[in-house]
Amino acid sequence: MDVVPVKPTKHAIIAIIAIVAIVLHLVMHWTGAPGAVYPLYVALVLGGVPLVWDLFLNLIRFEFGSDLLAGISIVTAAILGEYLAGTLVVLMLSGGGALEAYAVRSASSVLQALARRMPSVAHRQSDSTLEDIALDDVQVGDRLVVLPHEVCPVDGVVLEGHSAMDESYLTGEPYVMSKTPGAQVISGAINGEAALTIRAEKRPVDSRYAKIMEVMRASEQQRPRMRRLADRLGAFYTPIAVGLAIIAWIIGGEATRFLAVLVVATPCPLLIAVPVAIIGSISLAAKRSIIVRDPLVLERAPRCKTMILDKTGTLTYGKPQLVNEHVAPGLEANQVLAFAAALEQYSKHPLASAVVNAAKGRKIALREANHMSEPPGQGLRGDVQGRAVRITSRHRLRQEHPEIELPPQEGGLECVVMLDGVFAALYRFRDAPRQESQAFIGHLGPRHGIERVMLVSGDRASEVEYLAKQVGIDEVHADQSPEQKVAIVRQQSELAQTIFVGDGINDAPALMTANVGVALGTANDVTIEAAGAVIMDNSLERVDELLHISHRMRRIALQSAVGGMALSIVGMLIAAAGYLPPVGGALVQEAIDVVAVLNALRVAIKPGALTDF
Numbered sequence: 001m002d003v004v005p006v007k008p009t010k011h012a013i014i015a016i017i018a019i020v021a022i023v024l025h026l027v028m029h030w031t032g033a034p035g036a037v038y039p040l041y042v043a044l045v046l047g048g049v050p051l052v053w054d055l056f057l058n059l060i061r062f063e064f065g066s067d068l069l070a071g072i073s074i075v076t077a078a079i080l081g082e083y084l085a086g087t088l089v090v091l092m093l094s095g096g097g098a099l100e101a102y103a104v105r106s107a108s109s110v111l112q113a114l115a116r117r118m119p120s121v122a123h124r125q126s127d128s129t130l131e132d133i134a135l136d137d138v139q140v141g142d143r144l145v146v147l148p149h150e151v152c153p154v155d156g157v158v159l160e161g162h163s164a165m166d167e168s169y170l171t172g173e174p175y176v177m178s179k180t181p182g183a184q185v186i187s188g189a190i191n192g193e194a195a196l197t198i199r200a201e202k203r204p205v206d207s208r209y210a211k212i213m214e215v216m217r218a219s220e221q222q223r224p225r226m227r228r229l230a231d232r233l234g235a236f237y238t239p240i241a242v243g244l245a246i247i248a249w250i251i252g253g254e255a256t257r258f259l260a261v262l263v264v265a266t267p268c269p270l271l272i273a274v275p276v277a278i279i280g281s282i283s284l285a286a287k288r289s290i291i292v293r294d295p296l297v298l299e300r301a302p303r304c305k306t307m308i309l310d311k312t313g314t315l316t317y318g319k320p321q322l323v324n325e326h327v328a329p330g331l332e333a334n335q336v337l338a339f340a341a342a343l344e345q346y347s348k349h350p351l352a353s354a355v356v357n358a359a360k361g362r363k364i365a366l367r368e369a370n371h372m373s374e375p376p377g378q379g380l381r382g383d384v385q386g387r388a389v390r391i392t393s394r395h396r397l398r399q400e401h402p403e404i405e406l407p408p409q410e411g412g413l414e415c416v417v418m419l420d421g422v423f424a425a426l427y428r429f430r431d432a433p434r435q436e437s438q439a440f441i442g443h444l445g446p447r448h449g450i451e452r453v454m455l456v457s458g459d460r461a462s463e464v465e466y467l468a469k470q471v472g473i474d475e476v477h478a479d480q481s482p483e484q485k486v487a488i489v490r491q492q493s494e495l496a497q498t499i500f501v502g503d504g505i506n507d508a509p510a511l512m513t514a515n516v517g518v519a520l521g522t523a524n525d526v527t528i529e530a531a532g533a534v535i536m537d538n539s540l541e542r543v544d545e546l547l548h549i550s551h552r553m554r555r556i557a558l559q560s561a562v563g564g565m566a567l568s569i570v571g572m573l574i575a576a577a578g579y580l581p582p583v584g585g586a587l588v589q590e591a592i593d594v595v596a597v598l599n600a601l602r603v604a605i606k607p608g609a610l611t612d613f
Contacts, residue, residue: 241265248576280604310502
């Protein structure tokens with residue numbers, strides 16, 4: 001699972017050279033040192049020449065974008081002797097390329113985060129001794145000990161011990177799962193407070209966690225590539241600018257007209273105003289606890305028509321709650337809950353906290369319990385105020401007391417409460433939806449143009465369908481593995497641009513595959529690395545704010561870019577007619593740049609409201 005470190009890109013190196021050259025030039029110019037122009041020569045040769053060559057190859061392939069016009073501007077600036085201006089264009093061009101390359105390299109960060117999370121050694125048990133071996137040396141059939149709070153190294157089955165494991169990052173299930181002899185364990189799950197002895201059923205390279213890494217690599221290789229806003233606009237602007245310059249040269253018979261048109265045409269509204277709008281939006285988002293890791297998220301989100309949501313931790317709180325009680329006739333619900341909570345307050349069972357929290361919510365005082373015992377697989381026993389209390393499962397109760405009639409089984413987890421050997425109550429637990437989930441789903445179409453909303457989860461069908469009805473989602477896919485989630489996202493992305501919102505490690509491959517990946521919360525670094533944007537405070541309101549910020553950024557960026565290009569075209573026509581020399585054209589272009597940038601800076605100012613549901 002070794003990950004190769006990523007080397008700096010060519011664009012990043014050129015950007016560094018340009019920055020150093022500009023700083024040296026300014027220092028030498030201000031101090032009166034001779035040869036102040038030489039650093040700019042170096043930047044134009046080492047940086048400008050490779051960039052212009054790449055753009056020339058794009059021209060041969062008939063790929064016209066704002067970058068191509070920037071390349072022509074570099075050549076024009078060199079011819080005019082405007083070396084500082086040419087170096088600035090080199091910096092803008094290479095800086096944009098480096099920024100885009102950063103987003104592509106994020107996959108390596110994800111793989112590194114995945115690799116860091118797994119242990120490097122496993123504890124193999126031989127007779128009565130315990131030895132640490134390299135993870136790659138684990139073989140099928142080995143007896144391994146998973147210590148408290150360790151990450152399980154392989155898929156296997158429990159041989160000895162009684163604990164609970166947090167599998168939510170991998171399976172999507174919102175619960176910490178109890179583990180007793182015979183229970184299955186999966187690699188990547190976090191053990192609880194007791195050691196477990198397991199038998200390895202698969203080698204580490206074949207286990208669940210390794211498979212997720214494989215899917216992650218495949219997701220990166222097939223990740224959709226989208227053209228930047230500036231490129232799409234430049235595809236129209238560049239031929240117009242070059243065409244006008246050539247016509248002006250032919251009609252006027254003067255090369256200076258060609259140069260004057262190109263100077264006015266320098267695409268600064270594209271190269272500067274659009275990035276300024278993006279940077280301002282990133283700043284505004286950060287103030288709202290939204291970290292935009294990939295700036296292209298802001299360009300893509302307004303064009304997305306499909307939103308795919310995970311269930312656990314995204315539309316729900318990720319914590320089980322007591323939602324239904326079937327109490328035996330003659331008993332009071334609060335009385336039974338008081339006995340159950342008295343016992344559960346000492347237990348580490350996955351549902352214990354839900355029972356205790358329900359009792360506290362009803363202001364029921366927790367009583368003392370005596371003679372506590374929790375035999376593996378048999379439930380919880382104890383004495384509370386002279387009553388024998390037992391909490392067990394439906395399956396165990398049917399084995400021991402088949403004569404007892406229980407309510408029909410439904411979705412969700414459940415437990416049975418016995419008082420003095422008699423059935424007292426059956427409790428059902430579900431992961432409650434977030435308070436804002438239904439309103440959020442309902443407003444996506446009218447307010448954001450989302451035409452399709454899907455719920456895709458690794459949870460069981462009964463759980464997912466139950467939630468979908470509550471929040472208003474019609475299209476549901478349950479029991480989905482990370483690989484299946486990726487397949488769904490890829491299929492939907494071929495039909496329309498797609499946003500995926502999730503929070504677990506099992507969501508990371510899908511986050512990378514979608515056009516826009518949004519991670520809720522900061523529970524794990526793998527999901528954070530995989531997402532294009534991270535909602536720090538785990539709120540759907542912030543997801544809505546991200547959508548509004550991106551729509552606003554696109555609108556203002558288009559105003560700045562299109563408005564700047566329109567003014568530039570007017571200036572080009574004047575220059576083509578011979579009424580605007582190159583120097584005057586440069587001044588006009590600077591004025592247009594100032595107007596475009598000032599307009600773009602508006603995105604950093606928070607409007608009155610950023611949510612509308």
